[in-house]
Amino acid sequence: MFVHAGLVLLIMVIAFVVAKWAKVTTELSMAIAALAGALYHTKGIPVRHLVEGSFNYFDVCLIFITATFFMNILKESGAVTFMVRSIVSRFFKHRYLCLLLLTIVMLVPGAITGSGAATVFTVGTLVGTVLTCMGISPNRTAAIIFLCAAMSAAAPPINLWAMMAAAGSNMPYVGFTKPLLVLSVVGKLGAAFILGARGKQVDLESALAELPESPVGMNWLKVGLPFIVLFALVVAGRIWPFSMPIVGLPMMFVLASIAAILVSPHKLRIVEIASTTIHSLIPLVGIMVVVGMLIQIMALSGARGLISLGVVTLPLYVLFFALWFILPVSEGLLQYAVAPLLGVPLILLFNMRGMEPVIALSAMATMWPLGDCLPPTAVVGRATVMELKFKGSYTKDFLKTCLVPIALILLMCTLFIVFSNELAFLVG
Amino acid sequence: MNNRSLFIVKIVAFTLMLVAIVWAGIEFYNHRNFTETVVLGDGVSTVKKLSDYYPGLKDSVNDCNIYIFEGKEPGGTLMVIGGSHPEEPAANLTAELLVETAEVEVGRLIVAIRANRSASTVTRPGDAYPLYYTIPTPWGEKQYRMGDRWTNPLDAWPDPEVYVHYPSKQMLAYMDIRNFNRTWPGYANGTLTERTNFAFMELVRAENVDVFIDLHEAELEYPVISTIVAHQKGTNVAAMTSMMLNATEFKIGMEYSPKSLHGLSHREVGDHSQAVSYLLETPEPLLDRVRGITDEHLLLTGKDPFVQKAGEYGLLYEKIDDDGWPIDVRVGRHASTVLELAQSWSDLNPDRSIRVSNVPRYAEVIENGIGFYFANPANVPSQRLAYE
Numbered sequence: 001m002f003v004h005a006g007l008v009l010l011i012m013v014i015a016f017v018v019a020k021w022a023k024v025t026t027e028l029s030m031a032i033a034a035l036a037g038a039l040y041h042t043k044g045i046p047v048r049h050l051v052e053g054s055f056n057y058f059d060v061c062l063i064f065i066t067a068t069f070f071m072n073i074l075k076e077s078g079a080v081t082f083m084v085r086s087i088v089s090r091f092f093k094h095r096y097l098c099l100l101l102l103t104i105v106m107l108v109p110g111a112i113t114g115s116g117a118a119t120v121f122t123v124g125t126l127v128g129t130v131l132t133c134m135g136i137s138p139n140r141t142a143a144i145i146f147l148c149a150a151m152s153a154a155a156p157p158i159n160l161w162a163m164m165a166a167a168g169s170n171m172p173y174v175g176f177t178k179p180l181l182v183l184s185v186v187g188k189l190g191a192a193f194i195l196g197a198r199g200k201q202v203d204l205e206s207a208l209a210e211l212p213e214s215p216v217g218m219n220w221l222k223v224g225l226p227f228i229v230l231f232a233l234v235v236a237g238r239i240w241p242f243s244m245p246i247v248g249l250p251m252m253f254v255l256a257s258i259a260a261i262l263v264s265p266h267k268l269r270i271v272e273i274a275s276t277t278i279h280s281l282i283p284l285v286g287i288m289v290v291v292g293m294l295i296q297i298m299a300l301s302g303a304r305g306l307i308s309l310g311v312v313t314l315p316l317y318v319l320f321f322a323l324w325f326i327l328p329v330s331e332g333l334l335q336y337a338v339a340p341l342l343g344v345p346l347i348l349l350f351n352m353r354g355m356e357p358v359i360a361l362s363a364m365a366t367m368w369p370l371g372d373c374l375p376p377t378a379v380v381g382r383a384t385v386m387e388l389k390f391k392g393s394y395t396k397d398f399l400k401t402c403l404v405p406i407a408l409i410l411l412m413c414t415l416f417i418v419f420s421n422e423l424a425f426l427v428g
Numbered sequence: 429m430n431n432r433s434l435f436i437v438k439i440v441a442f443t444l445m446l447v448a449i450v451w452a453g454i455e456f457y458n459h460r461n462f463t464e465t466v467v468l469g470d471g472v473s474t475v476k477k478l479s480d481y482y483p484g485l486k487d488s489v490n491d492c493n494i495y496i497f498e499g500k501e502p503g504g505t506l507m508v509i510g511g512s513h514p515e516e517p518a519a520n521l522t523a524e525l526l527v528e529t530a531e532v533e534v535g536r537l538i539v540a541i542r543a544n545r546s547a548s549t550v551t552r553p554g555d556a557y558p559l560y561y562t563i564p565t566p567w568g569e570k571q572y573r574m575g576d577r578w579t580n581p582l583d584a585w586p587d588p589e590v591y592v593h594y595p596s597k598q599m600l601a602y603m604d605i606r607n608f609n610r611t612w613p614g615y616a617n618g619t620l621t622e623r624t625n626f627a628f629m630e631l632v633r634a635e636n637v638d639v640f641i642d643l644h645e646a647e648l649e650y651p652v653i654s655t656i657v658a659h660q661k662g663t664n665v666a667a668m669t670s671m672m673l674n675a676t677e678f679k680i681g682m683e684y685s686p687k688s689l690h691g692l693s694h695r696e697v698g699d700h701s702q703a704v705s706y707l708l709e710t711p712e713p714l715l716d717r718v719r720g721i722t723d724e725h726l727l728l729t730g731k732d733p734f735v736q737k738a739g740e741y742g743l744l745y746e747k748i749d750d751d752g753w754p755i756d757v758r759v760g761r762h763a764s765t766v767l768e769l770a771q772s773w774s775d776l777n778p779d780r781s782i783r784v785s786n787v788p789r790y791a792e793v794i795e796n797g798i799g800f801y802f803a804n805p806a807n808v809p810s811q812r813l814a815y816e
Contacts, residue, residue, distance in 0.1 A: 001720045001732075049556055050448065051449060051451075051452035052456075052551065053553060053556075169717070172600070174600075237588055241592030242594055242618070248585075248586025248587060248588065249589050300721070300722050305717075306734070309734050313738075313743075348718070351649075
C-alpha cells in the first residue's frame with residue numbers, strides 16, 4: 001500500500017507540474033492532477049467521488065461569495081471612500097493615529113471575506129493614496145498594503161485556511177477568534193509601523209484631491225448600519241438561540257448587504273455588482289472546489305494517509321525549524337489548497353503530541369497568507385502592484401521591502417506554535 | 429483563443445459537468461433511497477415508529493422503526509440504539525443482530541437500528557467513504573448504506589454561526605447541531621436532529637426505560653476507545669461489566685461521563701430521564717486520518733498498514749496488528765458488552781431484572797461471522813419483515 005499511495009502521489013505531482021508547465025491555470029492543473037490520480041487508482045473515472053469532493057467546501061464558498069458581495073456593495077455605495085476621507089480629514093495632523101486608523105480600515109474587508117485580494121481591491125488604492133501623501137515611498141506603500149491585506153485575510157472571523165484545515169480535521173472552527181486577532185493585529189500594526197513610521201504629516205490638500213469624492217448624503221450611520229445588522233444577527237443567534245431561526249452566515253451577509261443597499265445614498269447596480277463579484281471570485285472558488293476533489297481522490301487512494309503519516313512521524317523540532325519556510329512557499333505554489341493538504345496532518349501531529357491545536361493552527365493560518373506575494377501564483381502581491389500602479393521591480397523593490405516584516409511575523413507565529421500550550425488561555 | 433473556440437470549450441466543459449452531475453446525482457439518489465431489509469426475529473413483539481412517541485417526526489426521514497420485545501416475565505426495560513453515527517457500522521449491525529436473534533425471558537428490550545436515519549443517507553465529502561458495504565451470509569450478500577457522522581444537509585441546512593446546545597446553552601461547533609450525539613436531550617421546536625433526540629427522550633420516558641445503551645465506534649487516534657462511558661447513576665454496573673468482560677472475553681475500559689460536557693447520550697439521557705445511560709466504543713480504523721486506501725475492504729476488515737505504522741510510533745490509543753479490527757470482532761464486542769451490562773444490571777437490581785437470551789456473544793460472532801445470524805428475507809413472510 002505504501003508503494004501504491006506513493007505512486008498515486010507521484011502521478012498527481014507530475015500531472016500538476018506538466019499542466020502548469022503547459023500554462024494551464026492552477027485550479028485546472030489541480031483538477032488534472034486529481035483526475036490522473038483517480039485514473040491510476042480506480043482504472044476508471046470515479047465520477048461520484050469527484051462530484052462529492054467538489055462539495056467539500058460548499059459552505060465556505062457560500063460564505064466567501066456572500067461576504068465579498070457585501071464588501072463590494074459597501075465599496076460601490078461610497079461607504080469605504082467616506083471612511084477613508086473622514087479619517088484623513090479628521091486626523092491628518094496626527095500621523096501615527098492616522099496610520100493606525102487606516103490599518104484598522106484595512107483589517108475589515110479581509111477579516112470579513114477571508115481574502116487578502118478583497119482588501120486590496122476595496123480599500124487598497126484609497127489607503128495607498130493617503131500613504132503616499134504621508135511621504136511614504138512607493139516601495140514601502142506597496143509593501144504596507146500587501147502586508148495589511150495578508151494580515152486582514154488571517155484575521156477573524158473568517159480565516160479560510162483555518163476553516164478548511166479545521167473542517168478536514170473534524171475539528172470545530174471554534175476558539176480561533178482571540179489567537180487569530182492577536183496574531184493578525186500585531187502582525188499588521190508591526191508591518192505598518194516598521195515600514196510607515198518615517199515620513200511626514202499627511203498633505204491634506206493633495207490627499208483629498210486625489211481620493212475619489214464620497215457621495216452626497218453618506219454619513220457614519222449609513223456606513224455603520226450594515227455592520228450593525230450583521231453584528232445583530234450574529235449576537236441574536238447567541239442570545240436567543242432557541243427562538244431565533246437559523247439564518248446561517250451566508251444569509252447574514254446577504255441581509256447585511258440588503259441593509260447597505262437600502263441606506264446607500266445613490267442607486268446601486270446590484271446585478272452588475274453581483275456579476276462582478278462572482279467573476280472576480282471564479283479563480284478562488286474554483287480552487288476550493290477543485291481542492292475538494294483532490295482531497296477526496298487522495299483519501300480514496302491512500303495518498304492523503306501517506307502524507308499524514310509522513311507528517312505525524314516527523315520529529316517536532318524539524319517542523320519548528322521548517323514551517324516558517326514551508327508554509328509561505330507552499331501557499332505561493334498552491335494557494336488555499338495547502339490548508340487541507342498540509343494543515344490537516346499537521347493538526348493531527350500537534351494533537352497527538354499534546355500541543356494546543358487551535359493556537360498552532362491559528363499561527364499556521366497567519367503564516368500562509370504571507371506566501372500570497374510569492375510566485376508562481378502571488379495572487380495578492382500581483383493585485384497590490386496592479387492596483388497601486390507600482391512602477392518598480394516586483395522582486396527587487398516590492399518583495400525585498402516586504403522581507404523584514406514578513407520575517408518578524410513568521411518568527412512570532414513560530415513562537416506561537418512552539419509555546420502553544422502556554423498560550424492556550426487565548427482559546428477561551 | 430478566439431471567441432468561437434472559447435464558446436466551444438465552454439459548451440464542452442458545461443456538457444461534461446452536466447453528465448458528471450447527473451451520473452453522480454443518480455448514485456446519490458439511489459443511496460439515499462436504498463432500503464435495508466430487516467427480518468424480525470421470533471422475540472420481536474411489535475414494531476412501532478419513533479413518531480408514535482412524538483408526532484412531530486411523522487413521515488420525516490428520521491421516523492425510524494422501534495423494535496419492541498416483550499419478555500415472558502415482567503422486569504426492567506433495556507433500550508439499545510445503533511446508527512447514532514452511521515459511519516460506525518458495528519453499531520447498526522449489532523442492533524440488527526439483536527432484532528434478528530434476541531429473545532427476552534424477563535423484562536423488555538427496545539431496539540432502534542438507525543437512530544439518525546438521515547445521517548445514513550449521505551457520506552462525507554472529502555473522506556471518500558464507500559456508499560455501501562456488504563455482509564456475507566449463508567444465503568448471499570446483504571447490502572447496507574454507509575453513512576456519515578452528521579445529519580444529511582438536505583434534511584437540515586444551513587448550520588448556525590455557532591451551535592448553542594439546548595437546554596444547557598453550552599456553545600459547540602456549528603456543524604454539531606447535526607450531530608445526533610451532541611443534541612441530546614433534544615428540543616421539540618428545534619432542527620430535525622434535535623427533534624429526533626427529543627422523540628427518543630419521549631420514548632425513554634414513556635416506556636420507562638431502565639438501561640439505555642448507545643452503540644458507537646471510534647478511530648484509534650481518539651482516546652475514548654474500547655470502553656464503556658457511564659452516567660454516574662450506572663458506574664457500578666459499568667465497572668462490574670468491564671471487570672467481567674476483562675476476565676472472560678476481551679479488554680474493555682470504563683469511563684465516567686463528564687458532567688460538564690453536554691449533548692452526549694451518556695450524559696443527557698441519564699440527566700433527563702429515569703434511565704441509566706451508557707455509550708459503548710469499539711475500534712474502527714476506517715475513521716483514522718492516517719488510514720491508507722479508503723474502501724469497503726478497510727471498513728469490514730479494519731486492516732490498514734498506515735494505521736499500524738502510526739501505532740508503531742506510539743500515536744494510537746488502541747493496539748492494531750496484522751489482524752486489524754474486523755467487523756465481526758467489533759460487533760462481537762458490542763454484543764457481549766450489551767448482554768453483560770444487562771446481566772450486571774439485573775444482578776444489582778433484581779426487582780427490575782432484564783434477561784435476554786439467544787444473542788451470540790463475542791467468540792460466537794467471530795467464529796460464525798455476523799452474516800450467519802441474518803435470515804434470508806426471501807424465506808420469511810412479509811409481515812415479519814421491516815425496512816430501514
